[in-house]
Amino acid sequence: MLEELKATGEAALADIAAAADGAELEQLRVRYLGRKGELTLLLRRTGSLPAEERPAFGQTANQIKKKLEAALAQAEASLAGRAQGPAVTAGVDVTLPGIKPRRGHLHPVTQTERAILAIFERMGFTVVEYPEVELDWYCFEALNMPPDHPARDMQDTFYVEEQVVLRTHTSTSQIRVMENTPPPIRVVAPGKAFRRDSDATHTPMFHQVEGLMVSEDISFAHLKGVLIDFVHQFFSPEVPVRFRPSFFPFTEPSAEVDIGCVVCGGGGCRVCSQTGWLEILGSGMVDPNVFINVGYDPDEVTGFAFGMGIERIAMLKWGINDLRMFYDNDLRFLRQF
Numbered sequence: 433m434l435e436e437l438k439a440t441g442e443a444a445l446a447d448i449a450a451a452a453d454g455a456e457l458e459q460l461r462v463r464y465l466g467r468k469g470e471l472t473l474l475l476r477r478t479g480s481l482p483a484e485e486r487p488a489f490g491q492t493a494n495q496i497k498k499k500l501e502a503a504l505a506q507a508e509a510s511l512a513g514r515a516q517g518p519a520v521t522a523g524v525d526v527t528l529p530g531i532k533p534r535r536g537h538l539h540p541v542t543q544t545e546r547a548i549l550a551i552f553e554r555m556g557f558t559v560v561e562y563p564e565v566e567l568d569w570y571c572f573e574a575l576n577m578p579p580d581h582p583a584r585d586m587q588d589t590f591y592v593e594e595q596v597v598l599r600t601h602t603s604t605s606q607i608r609v610m611e612n613t614p615p616p617i618r619v620v621a622p623g624k625a626f627r628r629d630s631d632a633t634h635t636p637m638f639h640q641v642e643g644l645m646v647s648e649d650i651s652f653a654h655l656k657g658v659l660i661d662f663v664h665q666f667f668s669p670e671v672p673v674r675f676r677p678s679f680f681p682f683t684e685p686s687a688e689v690d691i692g693c694v695v696c697g698g699g700g701c702r703v704c705s706q707t708g709w710l711e712i713l714g715s716g717m718v719d720p721n722v723f724i725n726v727g728y729d730p731d732e733v734t735g736f737a738f739g740m741g742i743e744r745i746a747m748l749k750w751g752i753n754d755l756r757m758f759y760d761n762d763l764r765f766l767r768q769f
């Protein structure tokens with residue numbers, strides 16, 4: 433009977449080790465330790481043994497019972513742990529590093545804006561910001577565009593009210609800053625601009641950086657020096673720069689600034705329309721009429737202004753061919769910056 437007892441104990445331990453879930457364990461508990469369990473029944477037969485064999489049998493039976501109870505409890509705990517997750521399952525290395533959440537970063541337009549501003553700040557320009565919703569005066573009239581001026585056709589304007597517009601350019605800042613501050617002035621003004629336009633190279637909202645420098649004896653040479661230095665710092669010191677005569681109502685003379693095509697290096701390609709040059713900004717000497725409109729004396733001061741599109745500059749810097757990418761919020765695009 434002692435042999436039978438030991439064999440039952442071995443079989444029970446093997447069964448417990450092989451159990452796949454809690455229900456199976458419970459079945460095993462009933463089968464071996466229950467009221468009519470195999471071990472219980474064996475124990476009940478102790479009385480049928482010769483008196484001198486009983487103590488040893490009883491002792492062994494109790495040891496086996498304790499072993500089985502311990503094995504059941506342990507198996508139960510480990511199965512419960514497995515149900516909670518794979519971390520404690522055999523074969524999984526719980527010391528492996530977890531999956532880190534990705535960190536966000538600044539939008540490429542913001543990165544470009546900050547890079548542009550940093551260059552001008554090093555040249556002594558101060559950053560200023562003004563409203564996106566503007567009076568007609570600041571957007572057009574004071575910038576030498578009276579109501580009947582043909583140059584207003586250049587702008588596709590969003591009107592809030594008859595005299596209130598979403599600014600079509602950051603040149604509003606020229607008037608804003610000069611009407612509040614006596615010369616000398618050296619500012620850059622970043623911000624949003626709005627035009628009724630939408631295709632691969634135009635979005636209804638885009639960003640510009642305006643620049644304005646006014647003092648006694650500011651000349652076109654200063655304009656050239658500052659802008660060439662900017663291009664060389666932002667793109668590369670090797671990039672060729674040219675000033676092409678142009679027209680803006682609020683500057684005279686005016687020039688658009690081109691850089692040697694950063695895609696083909698000047699040989700001619702699709703991006704530069706085979707010209708070898710890319711336009712990056714508009715500029716010019718502040719028109720005397722603008723000075724008069726802000727109460728400056730055009731015989732006392734001169735100055736230059738410039739305005740550039742941030743998205744356009746970002747596109748050239750990174751070789752992006754569709755402006756709308758900046759506003760799709762496609763993470764596959766944004767994560768590249």
Ligand code: PHE
Binds near residue numbers: 683737
């Ligand atoms: N405001 C002009 C534009 O949006 C750019 C410009 C700014 C030109 C300052 C000359 C001087 O196109």
